[in-house]
Structures are given as C-alpha cells and as structure tokens.
Amino acid sequence: MTMPFYAPPEQVMKDKADYARKGIARGRSLVAFRYDGGIAIVAENTSATLRKVSEIYDRIAFAGVGRYNEFDQLRIAGVRHADLKGFAFSREDVDARSLANAYAQSLGQVFTHEMKPMEVEILVAEIGLDADGRGDQLFHILYDGTVVDEDDWVVLGGETEEISERFEEALPDAPRSLADGVRAAVAALAGPERTLTAESLEAAVLDRGNDRRAFRRLTDDEVAAILTG
Amino acid sequence: MSLPRFGPHNDPGPDFAALLRLTGTGPETGSLGASAQHPQAPPEIPHGTTCVAVRYDSGVVMAGDRRATAGHLISNHRIEKVFPADRHSGVAIAGAAGPSAEMVRLFQLQLEHYEKVEGTPISLEGKANQLGQMVRANLPSAMQGLVVVPIFAGFDTAASRGRIFEYDVTGGRYEERDHAATGSGSLHADTVVKLGYRTSMARNAAVDLVLDALYVASDADSATGGPDPVRDVFPVVAVIDAGGYVRLDDAELRRRTERLLRRHRSRREGDEAGAS
Numbered sequence: 001m002t003m004p005f006y007a008p009p010e011q012v013m014k015d016k017a018d019y020a021r022k023g024i025a026r027g028r029s030l031v032a033f034r035y036d037g038g039i040a041i042v043a044e045n046t047s048a049t050l051r052k053v054s055e056i057y058d059r060i061a062f063a064g065v066g067r068y069n070e071f072d073q074l075r076i077a078g079v080r081h082a083d084l085k086g087f088a089f090s091r092e093d094v095d096a097r098s099l100a101n102a103y104a105q106s107l108g109q110v111f112t113h114e115m116k117p118m119e120v121e122i123l124v125a126e127i128g129l130d131a132d133g134r135g136d137q138l139f140h141i142l143y144d145g146t147v148v149d150e151d152d153w154v155v156l157g158g159e160t161e162e163i164s165e166r167f168e169e170a171l172p173d174a175p176r177s178l179a180d181g182v183r184a185a186v187a188a189l190a191g192p193e194r195t196l197t198a199e200s201l202e203a204a205v206l207d208r209g210n211d212r213r214a215f216r217r218l219t220d221d222e223v224a225a226i227l228t229g
Numbered sequence: 230m231s232l233p234r235f236g237p238h239n240d241p242g243p244d245f246a247a248l249l250r251l252t253g254t255g256p257e258t259g260s261l262g263a264s265a266q267h268p269q270a271p272p273e274i275p276h277g278t279t280c281v282a283v284r285y286d287s288g289v290v291m292a293g294d295r296r297a298t299a300g301h302l303i304s305n306h307r308i309e310k311v312f313p314a315d316r317h318s319g320v321a322i323a324g325a326a327g328p329s330a331e332m333v334r335l336f337q338l339q340l341e342h343y344e345k346v347e348g349t350p351i352s353l354e355g356k357a358n359q360l361g362q363m364v365r366a367n368l369p370s371a372m373q374g375l376v377v378v379p380i381f382a383g384f385d386t387a388a389s390r391g392r393i394f395e396y397d398v399t400g401g402r403y404e405e406r407d408h409a410a411t412g413s414g415s416l417h418a419d420t421v422v423k424l425g426y427r428t429s430m431a432r433n434a435a436v437d438l439v440l441d442a443l444y445v446a447s448d449a450d451s452a453t454g455g456p457d458p459v460r461d462v463f464p465v466v467a468v469i470d471a472g473g474y475v476r477l478d479d480a481e482l483r484r485r486t487e488r489l490l491r492r493h494r495s496r497r498e499g500d501e502a503g504a505s
Contacts, residue, residue, distance in 0.1 A: 055345055073234075079345045080233045080248055087245075087338055088254055102232040 023119025108145025296454025318383025365400025
C-alpha cells in the first residue's frame with residue numbers, strides 16, 4: 001500500500017495562502033475611498049472592456065483584483081444573489097453585509113476544501129441612505145474568506161503597504177471632494193516613478209445624487225479632466 | 230442565502246428567469262395563477278384595461294387609465310398600468326391585474342439583470358422579444374382566463390427613434406409604425422388616436438392625443454376609467470425619448486385634462502349653437 005507524504009496542516013494552509021497572494025500580487029491594484037457624495041473606486045486597468053469595478057445592486061458596487069476569470073465569476077454570483085434576494089423580498093432588503101458574508105463563506109469553502117485557492121481579493125461597497133454618509137460600508141474580503149470592515153478607504157491587490165502609505169499621505173481628511181480623492185488615489189497607485197493616464201485607469205462611483213441605481217462609471221474624459229484640474 | 234454558483238454545464242448566463250427556475254425561487258412556468266385543479270379562473274378577479282402608445286418626433290408617449298374592474302365592480306380607482314421597463318423603455322399592460330404586475334416585475338428585473346451581468350443593455354428589439362417569450366409562457370394561464378396583453382415601447386438608442394411593439398396572447402410580437410392600443414377600451418382609444426395622429430407630432434400634441442383617446446374610451450367602455458379631477462386621479466402618462474423614461478406629474482396632467490374637458494365642452498356647445 002502506498003502512503004501519501006504527510007504534510008502538516010499549517011504547511012498546507014501556508015502554501016495555499018502564499019500561492020493566492022502571489023497570484024494577486026501579479027495584477028494591478030485598486031483603491032476605494034469615501035467622498036462627500038458617496039464612494040469612489042479607482043483601479044489601474046489597461047483594458048477598457050474587462051472590468052474590475054462593477055454594479056451589483058441599487059446602492060452596492062463590486063471590485064476585484066487578481067485573476068480576472070475568478071473575480072468575474074464572483075461578481076456574477078453577487079449580482080445573482082442580490083437580484084434573487086430583491087425579487088424574493090424587497091429591494092431595500094438587499095444589503096452589502098449579507099452579500100459580503102456570502103462571499104466570505106464561498107471563498108472560505110474554496111480555500112479549505114479545494115486544491116487551488118482563488119487568487120482574488122474583492123471589495124463590496126454600499127452607500128447608506130443618510131446624506132452625511134453615515135451608512136456607508138466598505139467590506140474587504142480576502143482569498144481565504146477573511147472579511148475586514150473598512151472605515152474610510154481601502155487598498156486591494158499587491159504592494160498594498162506601499163500604496164496605502166502613499167495614499168494615506170496624499171488623501172485629504174474627510175469630507176473630501178471626488179476630485180481630490182481621485183488625484184490622491186492615482187498618485188498612490190502610480191508611485192514616484194510612473195504617471196498613470198486616464199486610459200490606463202478605471203474609475204466608478206456610487207453617487208448619492210443618482211436615482212435608484214447609484215452606480216456610475218467615470219469616462220476617460222472625466223478622469224482626465226480631474227487629473228489635469 | 231448562500232451565493233448561487235453554477236458549473237459551466239448549467240450556468241443560466243444573464244437570464245434571470247432561468248436563474249429563478251434553477252434556484253427554485255420563481256413562479257412555475259405558465260402558472261402565474263391558474264392550475265389544473267382550477268380549469269377556469271374565477272371571473273371576479275381584478276382586471277386592468279386600456280393603454281395606448283403613440284410615436285412622436287423624438288420618442289414615444291405611453292398612457293393607461295387608472296381603473297381596475299372585478300366583474301361588475303370597480304375594484305381599484307388608482308391602479309397603474311404603465312411602468313418603466315428600464316431607462317429607455319416602458320411597458321403598458323392590460324389584463325388580469327395580478328399576473329400583469331408579476332410579469333412587469335419579472336420583465337424589469339430580467340432587463341436589469343442582463344445589463345448587470347453582461348455589462349451592456351439588451352437592444353430594444355431584444356427586449357421586445359424577451360417580453361414576447363414571457364407572454365408566451367403565460368399562455369396556459371391565458372387559456373384559463375388570466376390573459377395578459379402588453380404594449381412595449383421605447384427609444385431605440387441605436388436607431389435614434391421611438392418604436393412600439395404590440396403582442397397577442399400567444400406571445401406573437403408585432404411592431405407598429407405609429408401607434409398601438411390594448412385592453413377593452415382599445416377599439417375606441419385607437420380610433421381617436423388614428424384620427425388625430427400626424428407624422429412627426431410634437432411631444433405636447435402626442436400627450437394631448439393619448440389623454441383624449443383614454444377620455445373617449447372611458448365614455449364608451451365601462452371598464453375604462455375617465456379622469457377624476459375631484460380625487461386627483463389622472464391617467465399615467467410617460468414620455469420616453471433620448472433622455473430616458475419620464476412620467477408626467479399630476480400638475481401637468483391636471484392642466485392638460487382640464488383643457489381637454491373645456492375643448493370637448495366648447496365643441497359641444499358650438500355644435501348646439503350651430504344647429505339652432
């Protein structure tokens with residue numbers, strides 16, 4: 001009888017986590033932050049068609065970094081989750097917290113039970129109904145199902161430490177305008193050696209001023225105007 | 230609720246109705262109300278009636294009266310039969326009120342779900358076909374008396390013009406060039422529209438025309454409700470152009486309805502004066 005080699009569980013988990021982190025670090029990062037009119041998400045993305053930031057529901061947005069096919073699968077699952085819930089109950093019963101928990105459950109399940117963990121980090125953002133942004137929520141979910149409830153801003157992807165440091169320094173205190181936030185985000189994503197143009201960025205907002213569906217993408221022209229302004 | 234995940238073999242794609250079937254949360258196909266045990270639907274369930282749509286120079290106008298009847302009784306004075314389907318289209322429904330409302334809700338979700346999953350909205354023609362499939366799926370219920378007959382209209386952003394689609398109970402889809410009507414008062418309403426229609430009408434003229442059409446229909450059809458200035462009940466009127474779906478507010482409708490009634494009165498008095 002052949003015996004499989006023994007590997008301690010700690011080692012197995014560590015290997016999986018390293019594998020996932022390496023995959024995530026290969027992609028470009030993104031930044032999300034609250035501004036006076038809602039929540040903005042700015043990602044470095046050279047593709048104009050393969051999106052990292054998307055709409056999930058009326059007041060909920062999704063963003064993912066890492067392997068595109070994996071976080072896109074999660075995005076679609078999230079849209080399905082939200083639409084099914086809204087259909088079965090009511091639109092106001094769809095919330096980011098329960099969606100974040102569903103994602104965490106699913107990612108945790110894959111991480112512990114399957115050979116290959118998902119090489120993704122995702123963000124579920126929701127704007128609250130209050131005009132002062134008290135109900136805003138940012139849930140940062142890691143490849144192993146860890147959920148972090150972020151307060152004001154968050155960085156997802158590789159090199160998060162460097163980008164976070166730069167972002168924290170450049171970001172004005174709340175309440176801040178969208179333009180100031182975007183400029184800080186782009187500077188943090190680019191770092192000292194590079195400059196990023198509007199074409200290599202993807203930006204979207206959950207805008208409290210919009211109708212029922214708060215999600216809106218910023219066009220390249222809008223981003224360029226902000227960066228030069 | 231856990232996250233709905235599918236393999237490549239059974240993935241429903243952007244189809245919300247298929248997702249409902251796969252997850253077992255939706256209504257059973259073709260049985261929105263009736264079932265084999267109840268071969269004939271009860272006659273006294275609420276029915277909504279007359280809706281019209283008219284194309285004008287930069288879009289379409291849709292309108293529906295506010296009455297629901299159950300048998301010989303008026304069951305609702307303020308029911309709504311015209312709804313936004315998405316940003317650039319609307320749907321107006323005549324027929325059994327319950328299944329109609331359910332169909333509209335499912336249709337709205339179907340369009341939004343597709344747009345979110347695919348990242349791009351369905352073409353206007355595609356939306357019209359989707360609605361046709363839903364009407365077709367309702368055929369077994371329709372055979373038992375729960376008929377649902379919608380009008381679909383919208384602004385085709387690709388062709389830059391308004392378009393109108395009519396349906397029959399089997400899901401047959403017919404594009405109308407200029408105007409359409411559905412429901413028990415549709416015969417009268419359609420005649421008024423036909424007589425008053427001009428190619429490239431302006432928005433205001435088209436709005437006045439649909440109000441007139443519903444007023445005349447309510448005069449001849451007991452299931453169609455007329456305007457009620459006492460209780461502030463006016464038809465639901467929506468205008469869809471390049472800017473999207475906009476429902477007219479009551480202030481504008483009251484103004485236009487009062488002018489319409491004055492016009493009818495003065496025409497009548499003029500006739501009587503001329504005859505004597």
